[in-house]
Structures are given as structure tokens and as C-alpha cells.
Amino acid sequence: MTAALRVLVVDDDFHVARLHSRIVDSLDGFAVSATAGTVAEAVAAIEADRPDVVLADIYLPDGSGLDLIARYDLDSVVLSAAVTSAAVRRAFQRGAFGYLVKPFADEQLVTLLRSYQRYRNLLDARPELDQETIDRARRVLNGGARDTPARRSPTESAVLEVLVAADTALSAPVVAERLGLSRATAQRHLSALAHQGLLVVELQYGSTGRPEHRYRSVAQH
Numbered sequence: 001m002t003a004a005l006r007v008l009v010v011d012d013d014f015h016v017a018r019l020h021s022r023i024v025d026s027l028d029g030f031a032v033s034a035t036a037g038t039v040a041e042a043v044a045a046i047e048a049d050r051p052d053v054v055l056a057d058i059y060l061p062d063g064s065g066l067d068l069i070a071r072y073d074l075d076s077v078v079l080s081a082a083v084t085s086a087a088v089r090r091a092f093q094r095g096a097f098g099y100l101v102k103p104f105a106d107e108q109l110v111t112l113l114r115s116y117q118r119y120r121n122l123l124d125a126r127p128e129l130d131q132e133t134i135d136r137a138r139r140v141l142n143g144g145a146r147d148t149p150a151r152r153s154p155t156e157s158a159v160l161e162v163l164v165a166a167d168t169a170l171s172a173p174v175v176a177e178r179l180g181l182s183r184a185t186a187q188r189h190l191s192a193l194a195h196q197g198l199l200v201v202e203l204q205y206g207s208t209g210r211p212e213h214r215y216r217s218v219a220q221h
Helices: 014-025 039-048 065-071 085-093 106-124 131-141 154-165 172-179 183-195
Strands: 005-010 030-036 053-056 075-080 096-101 199-205 211-217
Touching: 005 014, 005 039, 005 106, 014 030, 014 106, 030 039, 039 053, 039 065, 053 065, 053 106, 065 075, 065 085, 075 085, 075 106, 085 096, 096 106, 106 131, 154 172, 154 183, 154 211, 172 183, 172 211, 183 199, 183 211
Parallel strands: 005 030, 005 053, 053 075, 075 096
Antiparallel strands: 199 211
């Protein structure tokens, strides 16, 4: 089973932190590791259980969220009411991959996190990457390179639709049976979609000890 991406939510407003946490926890493949209202609390949370992503406000009672994200080698998103060009530049200089101005629509944070999930899927799929995959990962993280149905073959679109509608990860034989495809054809399209970062690959171990690959859409809730 693929582990959920752990998210640390840092905001000195308890109600805002709870709202952001609910958005994160509503997404399949994500889980809030901790919430923090100060830099000190965030540092303690990171040292205790290192997250994959930090959602950080800038203005905190004991310091700056920008200094926090610069201190650790962690992926981060800044969620702040600050709209000065200097604040935005500093956020990106310190490694943030996203910046949302409060108040923002829930879907904006969802879109950012989904892009990050696809980015991680691409980078974590193999220990070494070719230039094409690196370029695709960069575009995905910037919110681009999302394949449109027009660019996808009808069969590939059908495979993706089956997985989006499913409430669990599916194997190639199951997808093949549902769509009336050969197992080889289903496997080929599943591998292509996983390579695009649209599917998460999970390993299911049976009684024989040999793992079976199962696929789950990153858009699955």
C-alpha cells in the first residue's frame, strides 16, 4: 500500500488551521501529520515526525513561516494574506512550490496538492530519471502538463474512467475484464497512465508471496 503524503499545517489561527486540515484529510493519499500555531511548535512537529509537505502562514507569533521553510529541506506551500511582491519572491526563494493568498477557495489548495501528488508519483517511480520525465515533473508541479481527453486515446480514457469511479485500487486483470480488453492491453495503458503521474501503483501480496500491481487514480476520493 502506498503511504499517504504527510502534511504539517502551520497557522496561528486555530480555526483556519482546522479548515486547512480538513481539506488535506479529505484528499485520498494525504494525511495531516500535525498542526502548529507557532514556529516553535512547527519545529517540534518536524523533528518528531518529518512531514512531506508544510503548509505555512508567513506571520506567526514567534517568527516567520518563511524562515521555517528555509530551515528545512521540505516541500512547502505558503498560505498567507501577504500580497507584496517581496513576500512572494521570498517564499519562492526559500523553496515554496506554491503560494495562495487568503482567503482562497478550497479547490485552489486541492489543485496544488494534486499537482504535488502527481509530481511525487513521477519522481518516486524510479531511482533515476530521464530528461523527459524531469521536464514533465516540473510542468506538473507548476500546474501544467495535465493531459486532456483529446490527447488521450479512447481506450486510455476508458481505463482512467474505470479507476476514477472505483472505490479501491484495481489490478490489470480486473480492468481488462471490466472493459473487455486483453490483459496485455490493459497493462500497457495502466503503465502509461502511471508514467504520466495519473495513477498510484500499489503492491498487493498474496499467498504465493509474489506481489500484484494494483492501480488507483490520484483523483480518487
